[in-house]
Amino acid sequence: MRTSQKDFNDAVSQVKLLKEDPGNEVKLKLYALYKQATEGPCNVPKPGMLDFINKTKWDAWNALGSLSKEAARQKYVDLVSSLSTSSKSPSPETPAADRKPPEGNSLVVTSEDGITTIRLNRPTKKNALTTQMYHDIIAALQAASKDESTITVLTGSGDYYCSGNDLTNFTHLSAGGLEEMARSGEVLLRDFVDCLIDFPKPLVAVVNGPAVGISVTILGLFDVVYATDRATFHTPFSHLGQSPEGCSSYTFPKIMGSSKAAEMLLFGKKLTAQEACARGLVTEVFPDGTFQKEVWARLKAYSKLPPNALRISKQIIRKQEKEKLHAVNAEESSVLRERWLSDECMNAIASFLSRKAKL
Numbered sequence: 309m310r311t312s313q314k315d316f317n318d319a320v321s322q323v324k325l326l327k328e329d330p331g332n333e334v335k336l337k338l339y340a341l342y343k344q345a346t347e348g349p350c351n352v353p354k355p356g357m358l359d360f361i362n363k364t365k366w367d368a369w370n371a372l373g374s375l376s377k378e379a380a381r382q383k384y385v386d387l388v389s390s391l392s393t394s395s396k397s398p399s400p401e402t403p404a405a406d407r408k409p410p411e412g413n414s415l416v417v418t419s420e421d422g423i424t425t426i427r428l429n430r431p432t433k434k435n436a437l438t439t440q441m442y443h444d445i446i447a448a449l450q451a452a453s454k455d456e457s458t459i460t461v462l463t464g465s466g467d468y469y470c471s472g473n474d475l476t477n478f479t480h481l482s483a484g485g486l487e488e489m490a491r492s493g494e495v496l497l498r499d500f501v502d503c504l505i506d507f508p509k510p511l512v513a514v515v516n517g518p519a520v521g522i523s524v525t526i527l528g529l530f531d532v533v534y535a536t537d538r539a540t541f542h543t544p545f546s547h548l549g550q551s552p553e554g555c556s557s558y559t560f561p562k563i564m565g566s567s568k569a570a571e572m573l574l575f576g577k578k579l580t581a582q583e584a585c586a587r588g589l590v591t592e593v594f595p596d597g598t599f600q601k602e603v604w605a606r607l608k609a610y611s612k613l614p615p616n617a618l619r620i621s622k623q624i625i626r627k628q629e630k631e632k633l634h635a636v637n638a639e640e641s642s643v644l645r646e647r648w649l650s651d652e653c654m655n656a657i658a659s660f661l662s663r664k665a666k667l
């Protein structure tokens with residue numbers, strides 16, 4: 309059956325009324341089909357490499373090749389109709405457990421039983437770290453260093469611990485363009501990692517699921533790392549045209565030996581929790597079913613230890629390394645600034661944004 313112009317116009321109006329955001333991948337498909345349906349095959353010049361968003365949209369439109377306007381209209385209408393069906397609000401009978409939890413603040417900080425917990429809370433984005441979240445974690449660590457708690461914990465909500473840097477951070481360009489974005493990224497990264505290096509109390513990572521990128525590299529700066537057996541540890545820097553940060557170029561070889569570190573940091577070998585534990589990056593692995601119960605019981609017991617003794621002991625353990633770690637952090641951050649401006653990195657980010665590549 310042919311799609312009429314009216315069906316198409318109705319579908320265009322329906323998109324504006326969708327109750328749920330259909331996500332970037334679908335929005336990109338809708339954009340491309342709309343352009344093809346209204347203007348025909350893509351014949352406008354390709355946007356520059358730095359113009360991530362418009363380049364991604366152009367790629368999606370261009371990928372439709374010589375698809376006819378009518379076929380594009382039909383695909384657009386079909387896609388919108390599938391979205392309208394799937395985004396109906398849940399009926400009153402839908403059990404609460406089947407509904408998505410509300411996603412409020414991206415970072416939730418709580419203090420209880422002598423433990424300050426900093427929880428990454430963007431489960432639908434696998435707890436990817438936005439620029440604002442780096443600032444908020446710095447502020448939370450600064451507050452935790454002075455509060456009454458004995459131990460500080462970093463963990464995640466949902467099925468992931470953290471998928472690393474939010475790759476859309478690269479698309480928020482200010483008037484200073486990419487150079488300015490890279491410069492401010494360097495400063496933010498250095499401040500964030502400095503804060504972890506200087507953190508005065510026991511710092512524990514409760515790794516509740518897979519960890520990627522910077523959420524893995526900074527583990528070398530934690531005092532204890534507990535992981536569910538579902539966790540994986542992945543540092544795909546070369547795939548992203550980037551280089552290691554979080555002092556991992558120094559801590560990883562020290563923790564696991566240079567060739568095991570190189571396998572992770574150069575070739576992006578993804579480790580299971582057991583492998584990470586065998587290499588010394590993880591302190592202990594727990595079965596997923598009892599992970600939360602066992603870990604929090606253990607931490608509650610540790611939090612009753614005398615806080616000043618813990619603080620002083622941590623200081624003496626870490627003291628010799630601090631200067632070295634700050635120097636490594638400054639160098640890694642500066643190298644990354646240049647990497648972010650490279651074609652290799654820009655192509656990798658553009659590729660993620662256009663959903664051509666998954667790690």
Ligand SMILES: CCCCC/C=C/C(=O)SCCNC(=O)CCNC(=O)[C@H](O)C(C)(C)COP(=O)(O)OP(=O)(O)OC[C@H]1O[C@@H](n2cnc3c(N)ncnc32)[C@H](O)[C@@H]1OP(=O)(O)O
Nearest residue numbers: 331332432433434436471472473474475476497521522667
């Ligand atoms: C200023 C400091 C800079 C510090 C430098 C740091 C460097 C790094 O951390 S490098 C590592 C960066 N991270 C990645 O490259 C991971 C990219 N993500 C993925 O490869 C995958 O999403 C996945 C393997 C983490 C999960 O795959 P899957 O289970 O199939 O789930 P989805 O891909 O559908 O993800 C759901 C949803 O979340 C969005 N998302 C996930 N990770 C990120 C991310 N790192 N940045 C931005 N967005 C992310 C993903 O796009 C999906 O969103 P929607 O399509 O809108 O649903």
